[in-house]
Amino acid sequence: xxxxxxxxxxxSVDTEEPQAGRRSVLxxxxxxxxxxxxxxxxxxxxxxxxxxxNGGAMPKPPSDRTAGEIRKGRGSALDGKVAVVxxxxxxxxxxxxxxxxxxGADVVVIDIAGFVSPASDAAxxxxxxxxxxxxxxxxxxxxxxxxxxxxxxxxQLRAAADRIDRDYGKIDIVVADAAIQRWKPLLxxxxxxxxxxxxxNVNGTANTIRAFAPKMVPRGKGRLIVLSSMQxxxxxxxGSSYSASKWAIIxxxxxxxxxLGKYNITVNAVIPGLVDTPLTRYEKRxxxxxxxxxxPPPEHPTPQQAWDERKPTVPMQxxxxxxxxxxxxxxxxxSDAAAMVTGAEYEVTGGDSxxxx
Ligand SMILES: NC(=O)c1ccc[n+]([C@@H]2O[C@H](COP(=O)([O-])OP(=O)(O)OC[C@H]3O[C@@H](n4cnc5c(N)ncnc54)[C@H](O)[C@@H]3O)[C@@H](O)[C@H]2O)c1
Numbered sequence: 001x002x003x004x005x006x007x008x009x010x011x012s013v014d015t016e017e018p019q020a021g022r023r024s025v026l027x028x029x030x031x032x033x034x035x036x037x038x039x040x041x042x043x044x045x046x047x048x049x050x051x052x053x054n055g056g057a058m059p060k061p062p063s064d065r066t067a068g069e070i071r072k073g074r075g076s077a078l079d080g081k082v083a084v085v086x087x088x089x090x091x092x093x094x095x096x097x098x099x100x101x102x103x104g105a106d107v108v109v110i111d112i113a114g115f116v117s118p119a120s121d122a123a124x125x126x127x128x129x130x131x132x133x134x135x136x137x138x139x140x141x142x143x144x145x146x147x148x149x150x151x152x153x154x155x156q157l158r159a160a161a162d163r164i165d166r167d168y169g170k171i172d173i174v175v176a177d178a179a180i181q182r183w184k185p186l187l188x189x190x191x192x193x194x195x196x197x198x199x200x201n202v203n204g205t206a207n208t209i210r211a212f213a214p215k216m217v218p219r220g221k222g223r224l225i226v227l228s229s230m231q232x233x234x235x236x237x238x239g240s241s242y243s244a245s246k247w248a249i250i251x252x253x254x255x256x257x258x259x260l261g262k263y264n265i266t267v268n269a270v271i272p273g274l275v276d277t278p279l280t281r282y283e284k285r286x287x288x289x290x291x292x293x294x295x296p297p298p299e300h301p302t303p304q305q306a307w308d309e310r311k312p313t314v315p316m317q318x319x320x321x322x323x324x325x326x327x328x329x330x331x332x333x334x335s336d337a338a339a340m341v342t343g344a345e346y347e348v349t350g351g352d353s354x355x356x357x
Contacts, residue, residue: 064220064264067339075337076328079104082168083334084160086110086151086208087178089125091277092227092323094133096175098140099327100334106143108164109133110157111178112150119196119241120180121285122278143168151178151204157211165215172216173223173334176208181242183284194241201245202252209256213265222265223334226253230273230349233356237291250345257343266342268333273349274310274320289319315351325350 051058060066067074083100087093088109097107113130130146137144147163149156165171179201184193205226216222231239232246250269257267274280286306290297293313298305307319329346332338347353 065339067337075332075335076103077336078173078331078334081105081172081334082164082170083107083173083175084110084164084171084212085175085177086204087227088133088146089113089129090133091279092272092275092326093175093177094129094136095323095327096177096330097133097144098136099324099331100173101137101140101142101144103331104142105173105334106168107137108145108147108160108168109137110147110149110151110160113146113148116180116200117192117196119182119190119192120200121182121282122180122280125278151176151207152200154207154211157207161211161215170215170219171212172221173225174208174212174216175330175334176205176224176226178204178208179227179245179279181239181279183238183288184241185238186240189241197241198245198248201242202248205249206252209252209267213256213260216265217260217263220264222260222263223338224256224260224265224267225330225333226267226269228253228269228271228345230271230347230352230356233271233347233353238288253345254343261342266333266338268338268341268343269345270326270329270333271345271347271349271353272321272326273314273347273352275323275326276320277323280320313352314349315354318350321348321350 078100081100081104083097083105085093085097085100085107086109088097088107089111093109093111097109100107109130111125111130113125113127115124127148130148134144134146147160149160151157161171180197182189182193182197184190209224209226213222213224216224226249228249229242229246231243232248232250234243236243253267253269260267283300286301286303287297289306289310290301293309295309301309310319311317326348329348333341333346
């Protein structure tokens with residue numbers, strides 16, 4: 001049994017007794033909490049200062065402009081929401097799609113599922129990859145669907161947005177994940193090494209926002225999440241087109257947040273550090289792990305050598321992260337709890353971001 005403690009009972013605490021001003025009483029420790037429960041959690045306050053200044057009450061936001069009352073799971077529950085994820089055939093896009101399904105959302109994945117450009121260093125995703133994502137969404141008991149489309153084609157994205165909006169009745173969440181990467185020194189690059197990366201990553205991400213945001217405006221609610229990169233936070237030697245594209249995506253995200261806030265649409269960026277996906281599984285990326293430390297790389301480094309090189313430099317002591325390490329932040333940003341989070345960058349890097357401003 002708890003010892004009684006002496007507290008000052010304040011006038012603002014409702015009791016059966018008539019208010020008798022400020023006085024000291026002996027009560028159990030649970031009294032204050034009990035009074036709050038009796039009034040409902042929404043009435044809970046988190047400070048002891050009076051809610052008036054100069055005789056005026058503190059204004060409260062409308063219910064759609066606050067994360068609302070604290071309740072279990074509000075930062076992760078996506079029950080009944082409809083999400084669209086570009087680049088969902090594999091890698092981080094697939095992880096986000098599955099994490100959304102695991103938390104209750106129906107998910108439509110959009111991917112080219114094929115060749116993108118000679119300026120992509122990664123092996124192309126396949127229709128089988130895309131179908132596998134849908135299979136795994138359905139394994140979580142949610143509705144899953146694949147649409148084969150190219151984010152460079154805004155007509156294709158608009159057609160997809162029309163159909164999803166019609167078939168599902170709404171679009172709550174859109175994740176613009178699809179991108180390509182190129183490693184080429186500026187002095188050696190072909191025109192396509194610059195143009196295709198900028199076109200695909202910057203124009204493709206802008207197309208995604210421009211095609212899907214109009215479906216959210218009439219409903220007065222939406223969540224847009226774009227994928228940038230730590231390479232969009234600092235320069236990347238021999239990776240300028242990718243770095244520039246990911247830096248541009250941060251500018252796009254912040255501009256969209258400024259424009260769309262009045263429609264109750266939030267726009268945020270997830271910023272992964274190095275993650276093991278097909279985007280990064282080739283020799284040049286392994287070699288970069290040594291170059292980043294200013295060390296000469298072995299002639300053909302193995303993945304283990306690259307892991308061992310990077311691991312001591314990452315605060316969480318991994319050579320790189322896994323796609324499923326990135327996905328939980330995208331759930332939070334899509335959740336009701338993130339109602340007032342917009343124009344923000346969320347870094348998931350295992351601690352690499354502690355080295356950058
Ligand atoms: N892997 C990393 O280390 C890392 C780090 C930081 C940021 N990112 C970012 O995360 C996102 C996902 O990367 P990933 O590592 O999962 O890559 P990935 O190559 O495994 O997956 C990217 C997907 O996007 C699709 N795609 C590319 N261009 C497309 C287009 N024009 N139209 C439709 N689909 C297209 C591909 O087919 C592929 O399925 C990208 O935006 C990437 O820049 C990745």
